[in-house]
Amino acid sequence: MIVEFWGQEFKVNVILGCIGGFLIAIISSMFGFGGGPFMVPLMTVGLGLPMYVVVGSSLLAIFFNTLMGTARHYQFGNFDLTFFLVMFPAAILGGYIAPQIAKRVSPIVVKRVACVGLMILAANLLGAF
Numbered sequence: 102m103i104v105e106f107w108g109q110e111f112k113v114n115v116i117l118g119c120i121g122g123f124l125i126a127i128i129s130s131m132f133g134f135g136g137g138p139f140m141v142p143l144m145t146v147g148l149g150l151p152m153y154v155v156v157g158s159s160l161l162a163i164f165f166n167t168l169m170g171t172a173r174h175y176q177f178g179n180f181d182l183t184f185f186l187v188m189f190p191a192a193i194l195g196g197y198i199a200p201q202i203a204k205r206v207s208p209i210v211v212k213r214v215a216c217v218g219l220m221i222l223a224a225n226l227l228g229a230f
Contacts, residue, residue, distance in 0.1 A: 113148050126166045136163045138219055152211040153203035160196040
C-alpha cells in the first residue's frame with residue numbers, strides 16, 4: 102500500500118502492520134498501557150516509515166486501544182480524571198508539534214532520542230528508579 106504524507110509517498114506492508122498492531126493491542130491490554138512503546142518500533146523498523154510520520158501516527162494507532170483500557174480502568178475505579186485532563190491536551194499538542202520538529206532534525210538523531218526514551222521507560226517499568 103502507498104501512503105502519502107506531506108507530499109511524500111511511502112510503501113507500507115499492510116499485513117505486517119495489521120498483525121503487529123493486533124499483537125501489540127493484545128499485549129498492551131493485558132498489561133494496561135497504550136502500546137506506544139511497541140508501535141513506534143513496529144512503524145519505523147517493520148513498516149519503514151520515517152520518525153516524523155510515526156510520532157503522530159502512533160498516537161492515533163493506540164488511541165482506540167487506550168480508550169478501551171481507560172474505560173475498563175474507570176470501571177474498576179483506577180482512573181484519575183485530573184491526570185487525564187492534563188495529559189489529553191498535551192498528547193494532542195505533542196502529536197501536532199513533534200512531527201514538525203522531527204522533520205527538521207536528522208532521522209538518526211530522532212531515532213536515538215526515541216531509543217533513549219524507550220530505555221528510560223523500560224528501566225522505570227523494571228523498577229530501576
